[in-house]
Amino acid sequence: MHLRSLGYRTDLALLQLDGSVVEDRGTHLVVRTPANPTFHWGNYLLLAHPPEPGQADHWVKTFEREFPDALHRAFGVDGAEGSVGDLAAFAELGYETDASSVMTARAVSPPARPHPTAEVRPLVSDDDWAQQVELAVEGEDEHYSVEFATRRGEAHRRNVGNGHGQWFGAFLDQRLVASMGIFTSADGLARYQEVKTHPGFRGQGLAGTLVHAAGRHALDEMGAETLVMVADPDYLAIRVYRSVGFDDTETQLGASRVRA
Known part of the structure; x- marks a missing residue:
């Protein structure tokens, strides 16, 4: 699965430094962090596309097969654009949905109000x-x-x-x-x-x-x-x-x- 998301691509690179394992299933990636099994965003499924209406149950069952002992359920969706509306199928099942901003810079400027004594x-x-x-x-x-x-x-x-x-x-x-x-x-x-x-x-x-x-x-x-x-x-x-x-x-x- 070719990742389009800069956010998830850098996430996975750093997780792998920590010893996480990424398994490619074609339609999704399985991300495992054996050393920290309670880490939600170290043990999750990364889907190639947002689920269609009615498909979230399929992905929940897939997660449960991959992580039968997990006390959480977590899903990422690859891509560079979108909104929480794309995750409506999960929201209908009571999931917390999130659309974070991936930010980039090629240079940084001093803050307008740096801390004076830290x-x-x-x-x-x-x-x-x-x-x-x-x-x-x-x-x-x-x-x-x-x-x-x-x-x-x-x-x-x-x-x-x-x-x-x-x-x-x-x-x-x-x-x-x-x-x-x-x-x-x-x-x-x-x-x-x-x-x-x-x-x-x-x-x-x-x-x-x-x-x-x-x-x-x-x-x-x-x-x-x-x-x-x-x-x-x-x-x-x-x-x-x-x-x-x-x-x-x-x-x-x-x-x-x-x-x-």
Whole structure:
């Protein structure tokens, strides 16, 4: 199956760095992350096309055959355009549907309001990475457990150690209050990962400061030509990304739910 979606193409490249397996079934891809089976977007089906009316049940049964022990159901749809309306067949079954913005930039500008005192640097020590786990679970729902965040953090640290990219943090008085990763995902492409600011420190310019620093590192040190990130088009942070040079390039579609 030839992928048209820049968002899913970079997603899969980074998942495979983590040890995920991608199996091509022709009409869809099966994405598995054996080391983290509760990771919804590491264990899902990526469909070549949106389901037609009445077809969602077929895909749910296909998912259940592939992941019989999973407590979730998750489906991506390949393509560069679309809307949540294309996922109506899943919505009718009670699935949460999402149309995210795939954003790209070939250069980044400093934010209009950078944080004046934050120390921005790569995560290095055991304490840095322990704080990353704590930050990851702040403000998330119950499925984003410490165990899950620890597995993700271990994978990110391993990829940094193997030279695939870098994980940046913003520290205030030695406390990690915002972070994000950026990794090489294909020739000339670098993909942002898990942009996160602690709920108590939002609106202070930390995200823009980090996005700019990580982007400059990717362009200057990693050989990247195009930076890629996926963002919620309805969340305020997307304005920050646009302000430092990102444009909305594609739409990425997905549907998911926790098993009843």
